[in-house]
Amino acid sequence: MARAGQVASDGSGRLAYGIAAGILTWAFPPSLVDEAVAAAGRTEQRSRSLSARTMVYHALAMWMYPSSGYEEVMRRLMLGLSRKHHWADDWRMPSPSALTQARQRLGPAPLRLLFRAVAPTVAGLALPGALEPIALDTLTLGLPDTTANREHFGACPRVRVTALGHCGTQAVLDAALTAPSAGEGGPARDLLRSLGKGALLLAELDTLSVELWRRAAAAGADLLWRAGPDWKLPVDRVLPDGSYLSRLAEPGPGAGAEPPVPVRVITYADCGGAVDRLITSVLAPADAAATRLIHAHHTRWRLTDTLGDLAPGGPSPIDVLRSRSPELVEQEIWAMLLMHHAVRGLLVDPRDLDGRAAAELAALVRTVRMIAPDCL
Known part of the structure; x- marks a missing residue:
């Protein structure tokens, strides 16, 4: 993201700034922001x-204007709030x-509390009788x-964001922040609180563990993880849809400390011809056929998409944050x-999606950028 030292622009963008301020105060009404501030003891x-x-709105606006320094972001924000809400008419930089x-x-x-207040839940997104694909993914930023x-954060400062995202709406449901050296298992365990019955958790076994599998299953979610070639998955019984029943055990010295977990294995060839295993x-094909689960895994949400949605004109160039202290x-x-x-959660009501593809959601984001190209 661009930093201090930017040259302030003229007033020709005041209408766009008003639209940007309108998006902020519509998505996050002042009363809701004040509640989060009070709950955090920052009143x-x-x-x-x-x-x-x-300052809450300033923190949000920094992502609307990623090429502007702190002062320019504040100037644009206050011009927009003044136009939209007649706030701070006598305000000075x-x-x-x-x-x-x-x-x-x-x-x-x-x-953080504001996010907890507005983030959707699996229960709120789930359709009756449907498995809602929820992906666990990570993003590391400099x-x-x-x-x-x-x-x-370590000698080469980086932060890892671990998050759960809904594969249909692309909404982020929950997140945890750590240094990369902390590993992925701990933050993932913290996010299990956001799962529940009706969720189909998509993840990668190679970066996680059987212990986390047990915990996620205990939280009430169904699981669909990719397993690399190093995991031993013996064939116990072949099922009518070509999948088979097997047992999952932690490899290495700890194997056998816990009984193996019964799993169903789905083997298929990807577009490049490589064989993959889910x-x-x-366990029963009648509950979810192999083809349905393969399709669900192909819809897997990626946390990097969050930056792509925030950056105008395509994939985000943002790979280093602005902030100079951990807080x-x-x-x-x-x-x-x-x-x-x-951008994602409030432009579309998840209850109205009815299976629409993520590409249609992206079209909505593009529409907002056409209306206010300097805002998103």
Whole structure:
């Protein structure tokens, strides 16, 4: 993302800024933002020009204007709010240090709580009798090389975002942030709280574990994971649809500490002719045929799509965040997920999807960009 030192533009984009502000306050009404600020204990004891509410919108607007520095983002935001809501007509541009201090006062908690308030749930998206494909995926982003980021995220500062996403609506349901050295199992366990009956969890066994499989199944979800060639999956019984029943056990010294997990294995050739294997907890073909499960896995949502949706003109060039401290890194990522929610989750009512392809959702995003090309 672009950084400080940008030259402020003239007022010709004021209409676009008003549209951008309208998107923000429509998706995240001020009353909802104030509730998140209060729940996080960030309500001001005295009046400030850079209020906590204003700084929440500033954090969101940074993802609307990824090529602008902090001050230019604030200028555009306040021009838009003034046009749309007649806010801050007498507002004056703060100094860069004042903006940084206001971001630090806000912290990540209000944005995290705001995301929890607006993020959809599996139960809210599930159709009666249907398996809702929910993907577990990760995204690693670079960070500015500061002492604070190195101490928290490692010598080469990077942050890993682990998230659950709904494959139909492309909505992010839940997320966890860690340093890459923490591994994927711990954050994935934290996200199991967002699963439940009706979810079909798609993931990659090679980066996870049988222990996580057990936990996810215990949460009430059905599972459909890809298993690489190193996993031993003996044929116990071949089923009518060509899949077979097998047993899944943790490899290595710990194997045998727990009884193997009964699974069903689906083998198929991908478009390039390579053989792939899917394992599922749905053991009976009558409940979900192999072809149906293969198709479900092909719809797998990718967390990198969130950046693609936020970047105008195609795949995002964003691979390094702005923030120079761990708390602000977290703030920036929750803002990213909130803006993705505004684009994906609020442009389309999931109850009206009725199986529409993700390409149709992308067309809606393109429509918004045509209306306000400088906003999204």
